Amino acid sequence: MxxxxxxxxxxxxxxxxxxxxxxxxxxxxxxxxxxxxxxxxxxxxxxxxxxxxxxxxxxxxxxxxxxxxxxxxxxxxxxxxxxxxxxxxxxxxxxxxxxxxxxxxxxxxxxxxxxxxxxxxxxxxxxxxxxxxxxxxxxxxxxxxxxxxxxxxxxxxxxxxxxxxxxxxxxxxxxxxxxxxxxxxxxxxxxxxxxxxxxxxxxxxxxxxxxxxxxxxxxxxxxxxxxxxxxxxTKMYVPCVGWGYDVHRYGSGRPMVLGGIPIPGGPEVVAHSDGDVLYHALADAILGLFGGGDIGLHFPDTDAALENMSSGIIVMEALSKAEAEGIKIVHADLTVIAQIPKLAPYREQIRKNVASVMGLPQSRVNVKATTEEKLGFTGEKKGIKAVATVTGVRLADVDG
Incomplete structure (x- = not known):
């Protein structure tokens, strides 16, 4: 029946x-x-x-x-x-x-x-x-x-x-x-x-x-x-991953800064803030951990008050938002892509600074640099780009 x-x-x-x-x-x-x-x-x-x-x-x-x-x-x-x-x-x-x-x-x-x-x-x-x-x-x-x-x-x-x-x-x-x-x-x-x-x-x-x-x-x-x-x-934590990408072209503008570290002799970049392409990619990745949009939403380049602002502030703001959402960040993997300048001398300084800002041990921050074999706009020395992947954990919302 x-x-x-x-x-x-x-x-x-x-x-x-x-x-x-x-x-x-x-x-x-x-x-x-x-x-x-x-x-x-x-x-x-x-x-x-x-x-x-x-x-x-x-x-x-x-x-x-x-x-x-x-x-x-x-x-x-x-x-x-x-x-x-x-x-x-x-x-x-x-x-x-x-x-x-x-x-x-x-x-x-x-x-x-x-x-x-x-x-x-x-x-x-x-x-x-x-x-x-x-x-x-x-x-x-x-x-x-x-x-x-x-x-x-x-x-x-x-x-x-x-x-x-x-x-x-x-x-x-x-x-x-x-x-x-x-x-x-x-x-x-x-x-x-x-x-x-x-x-x-x-x-x-x-x-x-x-x-x-x-x-x-x-x-x-x-x-x-x-x-x-x-x-x-019965508390259960689940992983979350954020991915960020940013590009800046070379030209008369701002002295090069990557991960908060000045790069002497590096090409100037055209930017509204201080032009730190690595920090911009990192901030976007952090926002991606909880669906927080991108830095353009929170720090639009049309806002005159943000002119030449330190990108470290942008990262700190993204970190604050992630913390408010209950996210605990556990790892960051960052890559700078550029034909020039050579970044090997600055890699450990950048890594140390990024780890300090994020409140992570240096062992949980990885910084890499690569070229695109003289292909594309980076290969033609017209600009620089960076990608970032950030991993975190958060309390599961409901049982699966």
Whole structure:
């Protein structure tokens, strides 16, 4: 039996997070920042990568609802989900918040996945397996993992039994259901005054059969202060590379400077600033690390205030912008291309100066010089050019 209609997800972010409040300055756990985004948004982006999911309902505390409507719109503007979404108020208990979310699902929705925003590590592949089971006609699907600890039942501080752990499972979210069934379960629960800790329990109490699929050990719930360490453990850094290129022609203008080092006897260059072709290529490469445009955008040659300005200032400004974007630069590889002058006597001075400006060990800066075998405008001694490659690392935005 295959399902018809749309799949939606309800993301629960309406809890108070009292057990974590003291450890995070009173911030509710669903709003904790991780990889530049609040926890609830990481779950949203995971759902957005699943083609079968057509929309999301975010459930927030009533006191935060106006602020969070704006926040979700802001997040979607900068990192679009590509999905329809709604923002609704939660209730006093978890099950009340779920019921509020279910009430806002559209008529086209046939199945719903209910997820706790405090589980930001749930994978797209696990969610897809839940959908697969629902497609087969399951009344409810819950991801679960085997219990590895021995479990005891107790009365006060006295052990009353030891269940066979081979029959025990620790369940997770998201949990998936046909919408008409889970709505009916919540209506009955509301009328009968049931108190449950997950949605599958309601279907069990109705006599419906709920199946489990394989959960994930990594799909932990952020609940206690020690769980915050899990967020740190999963930080992942990714490399980024910027490439820069610049050219200046020879002629009456500025004395030659390369990498901040004067080159006595070198041809003069025509330029608006001090004409340091190597620093210009380096600055463009640094800007390229984070999509920051080029130096013409930030330092246009039409600005009279920049006349004869030191190109070192341009590099420092680019470095400042990279730092603001969370980039850590680890290496620079620079090449000057010119028939004249001979740069071998100045190579180590340039390397030392560039490393100092960039705050890097000299071992992480490489400076080369080459000719183009008397070909082209550099070979004809009409000008000089430089290329630069800069490597950095930055915190990954989201899980891949």
């Amino acid at each position: 295959s399902s018809s209609g749309d799949f939606w997800a309800v993301i629960l972010a309406a809890g108070s997070g009292t057990r974590l409040a003291a450890s995070v300055g009173g911030v509710k756990k669903q709003y904790l920042n991780w990889k530049g985004m609040p926890l609830f948004w990481h779950s949203a982006t995971t759902f957005s990568r699943i083609p079968r999911i057509k929309g999301l309902v975010f459930v927030f505390p009533p006191s935060d609802i106006d602020k969070m409507k704006e926040r979700v719109d802001e997040l979607n503007s900068s990192c679009s989900l590509g999905l329809t979404y709604k923002v609704v108020s939660g209730g006093e208990r978890r099950q009340d918040s779920v019921f509020n979310g279910l009430k806002d699902l559209p008529a086209t929705c046939s199945h719903v996945l209910i997820h706790d925003s405090a589980r930001p590590f749930a994978s797209a592949s696990m969610i897809s397996s839940i959908i697969d089971e629902l497609d087969k006609g399951a009344s409810g699907v819950v991801p679960a993992v085997k219990v590895t600890d021995t479990i005891k039942t107790v009365n006060g501080n006295t052990i009353t039994g030891t269940p066979d752990r081979s029959d025990l499972r620790a369940v997770q979210t998201p949990q998936g259901f046909p919408l008409h069934l889970i709505r009916k379960a919540h209506e009955i629960s509301d009328g009968e005054g049931w108190n449950v800790t997950d949605d599958a329990s309601m279907l069990e109490m109705m006599g419906e059969s709920v199946v489990v699929c394989q959960g994930e050990e990594s799909n932990i719930k952020i609940t206690n202060p020690e769980d915050l360490a899990k967020l740190e453990e």
